Amino acid sequence: MSKKSVSRIVLCTNEYPPEIYGGAGVHVDYLSRALSKLIQVDVRCFGDQEAASDGLSVRGYRPWTALESHGRPEHRSAFNALTTNMAMIRDDLEADVVHCHTWYTYLAGLIARELWEVPLVVTAHSLEPLRPWKREQLGGAYQVSSWVERQAIETADRVIAVSNETARDIEKVYPGASGKIEVIYNGIDANEYRPVLSREIPDRFGIDDSRPYVLFVGRITRQKGIIHFVDAIRHIDPEAQIVLVAGAPDTPEIAREMQEHIAAAQNAHDAIFWIQEMLSVEEKVGLYSHASVFCCPSVYEPFGIINLEAMACEAPVVSSSVGGIPEVVVDGETGILVDPDLIPDTFTPRDPEQYARKLAQSINTVLRDPERARSYGTEGRRRAVEHFSWDHIAAETVRLYNRL
CATH class of the missing domain: 3.40.50.2000 (Glycogen Phosphorylase B;)
Structure with missing residues (x-):
């Protein structure tokens, strides 16, 4: 039977x-x-x-x-x-x-x-x-x-x-x-996460449409590596705006640390937008769609669904190479992967300042090459639709x- x-x-x-x-x-x-x-x-x-x-x-x-x-x-x-x-x-x-x-x-x-x-x-x-x-x-x-x-x-x-x-x-x-x-x-739902032409969402947050912007989306937690990205800001081309969609800190300690590092970054960069509320899918799609670069600096990421969301909206990705991320982001095809060089059996970069600089260098590479950025975006969308x-x-x- x-x-x-x-x-x-x-x-x-x-x-x-x-x-x-x-x-x-x-x-x-x-x-x-x-x-x-x-x-x-x-x-x-x-x-x-x-x-x-x-x-x-x-x-x-x-x-x-x-x-x-x-x-x-x-x-x-x-x-x-x-x-x-x-x-x-x-x-x-x-x-x-x-x-x-x-x-x-x-x-x-x-x-x-x-x-x-x-x-x-x-x-x-x-x-x-x-x-x-x-x-x-x-x-x-x-x-x-x-x-x-x-x-x-x-x-x-x-x-x-x-x-x-x-x-x-x-x-x-x-x-x-x-x-x-x-x-x-x-x-990924590629019908929901797809590039949109309207700039209504970036405009709503006051993002200047005459300047590129680098986007981060994620919780304020050690896992997401957000402090490393914030430390990279001072090395990113000054023309680029920084948009941080980052809230829900895990602990009071990391909340304070985030505040301190943002304050230091603001001394070196004139356009940092910190959006702390949870955004709707429509709002995230609007931001992904017009981002010049999406950055995922995680130190632990079993898969990295956030990269898939960005790729589906044709955002070029700069991401760490940890965990399952290389199974999603194809280095040199849909974005650039950066090795954080973690100390073995830890989730701490061997040289945090060097990791921040490498993130910034890869972000600047994409910002300075619009053709590369377009290609990464197109291939990212294709990969998201075909495989996920x-x-x-x-x-x-x-x-x-x-x-x-």
């Missing part, structure tokens, strides 16, 4: 619209919509969301109020995550597979696998042991997040890695996952479910 195909999944995530602040949330948003064209998707997420449409239902869950405001402040996010996980799986699980994203929902998946006897799939968007700066944010709860992640990745029936480099990292950090890791890339569509990624994911 042939095995029954998967027709319904429960997808667990901490981020879901309108509560999205990182690449994992973007991934789950688009993946759930693409999957819903093929199977029934029931999303269980952190928050108060409640929605239903053909093929897709969404329900938000809150932490137990008894624990929500107690204990050390740095431990609360872990307690809140774990109790929200318990709330997520208190309802019946009428599904063929439970699919969890990031450590924030892995406990729900582990318990659901035992209570409801359904296969567990986890997607590793990053690995806790490779993000030591999270200790600054979570304190002792960092040990909890790492423990939950290990249990889930080594117990899951399948582990999805978002890049080949991430798959290699999983094998190294969690040997118990060996033999059950599959690579399925992140994707969400419909293709959803189909791959369903095929994985059916192999369980």
Whole structure:
């Protein structure tokens, strides 16, 4: 007798619209919509969301109020995550597979696998042991997040890695996952992320249309390497404007550090725009579309969906070469890759000033060569469309479910 195909999944995530602040949330948003064209998707997420449409239902869950405001402040996010996980799986699980994203929902998946006897799939968007700066944010709860992640990745029936480099990292950090890791890339909606002619968005932020601008989009976190980019500003051609879409600092410490480095950069550069609020897709597309260069200075990046967004909007990319980024950005074809020369087993450049200078040098190379910039933009868009569509990624994911 042939095995029954998967027709319904429960997808667990901490981020879901309108509560999205990182690449994992973007991934789950688009993946759930693409999957819903093929199977029934029931999303269980952190928050108060409640929605239903053909093929897709969404329900938000809150932490137990008894624990929500107690204990050390740095431990609360872990307690809140774990109790929200318990709330997520208190309802019946009428599904063929439970699919969890990031450590924030892995406990729900582990318990659901035992209570409801359904296969567990986890997607590793990053690995806790490779993000030591999270200790600054979570304190002792960092040990909890790492423990939950290990249990889930080594117990899951399948582990999805978002890049080949991430798959290699999983094998190294969690040997118990060996033999059950599959690579399925992140994707892009190339109809939503596409170049626009209107300059309404740059104009709204006061960006001078007679001067080029270099764009950064991302959270203020050690992982994104934003301090290295800010330090590069004083070496970037003075004619270029700098547009930083950067908010949601991980900790008060990095927030203060950002303020200090921006102040120093402003002494050397006359046109720095710091946009600290979260922007809509429309606003980001408007900025990507008219950027002369997009810069991604990350020191840890399992995939780098932000580069894909920029490429889809025909922005030439200058990026670090860490993690899965070289699987997205083709050096010399869709942009320029810069080696941050990290100290082994750390995420610290051996020479931070040299890294900042190399970023600036590559940015200046693109700024000074409009033909190169156009070619990178055109090829970036082509690559995004041909290799990273969400419909293709959803189909791959369903095929994985059916192999369980």
